Amino acid sequence: MSAGTSRRSVLAWLAGGGAFAALAQTSAFPEKGRTIRIVLGLAAGGASDAQARFVANKLAEVLQTPVIVENRPGASFILATEEVIRAAPDGYTLMYAPSSVVAQNPQTLAQVRYDPFRDLTPISLGARGPLVLTVHASVPARNVQELVAYIKANPGKLGYASFGTGTSSHIYGEAFARQAGLDVVHVPYKGGADAAKDFLAGRVQYYFDAAPNAIQNAATGKVRMLAVAAPRRSPMLPDVPTTTEQGMRGLDMPSWLGFYGPARMPSAVVDSLNAALVQVLAMPATREFFRQGAYEAESSSPQQLRELTRATYDQWGDIIRRLGLTKQSQ
Structure with a gap:
């Protein structure tokens, strides 16, 4: 390869934002001392709030930067979701959300103006539980x-x-x-x-x-x-029978929570956050904390969460149609 060809290749690589640019983004995120917000559309004191705060504390240790939880209750998580959607897609505003926010709300609430597949970036699954x-x-x-x-x-x-x-x-x-x-x-x-x-x-x-x-x-x-x-009894509640065991069908849908950010987040930032969440959710202390509440701490890749979001959206959509539910105003 000639010197001219090599120089053109390097310039094209940099201009196209190749591996060097991605590496630079990864090394720059997060900026030391800059706070990452995890927005939660529920009031403080509930189980999801406790999970979010536990993860935030561990995430702060892993990323070496402050991570806080901000409660934005009301309107079935719509206020919190819209705040995250409007935020800069730089990785400093995230959302910890139950599956209903992305799988049910868009199909049941007239006030919902967001599209979970267009307006949010999946980062990692957080937990499963009935x-x-x-x-x-x-x-x-x-x-x-x-x-x-x-x-x-x-x-x-x-x-x-x-x-x-x-x-x-x-x-x-x-x-x-x-x-x-x-x-x-x-x-x-x-x-x-x-x-x-x-x-x-x-x-x-x-x-x-x-x-x-x-x-x-x-x-x-x-x-x-x-x-x-749930389809099966919970290991944490072995003496509590399922709805299916007691003759009620169709009440065993998946229930989970996941971490999302605004649309158009740089892939390197998403990868950094995902890697940190995978590490936190695999910690024995995290798994035990979630287990005590009959939830399983569970991470995923961004793509796996995207696929789970789609599958859950479709499953709930089928139930909503069969029940004949129409979009409601709150």
């Missing part, structure tokens, strides 16, 4: 059949809580009510922590809750866990 059907202790039901019988004996008098309209807890509740032919009232909240206050006080009678919240609430003695909405 929802658990729980009832307040004032409800004299010890299993799904007894709950159905009690609700039918009190038509229109009972309410079920959800994380918010269009979320997985809402759709599970609606599917449960439709399948059993129940006359109940849906009461949406701004997240698990807000729902728990009314649920523990008995102002709502049952609730498809995230497993960590369900375990915590059951420990108070004010609520009982009746069923796990």
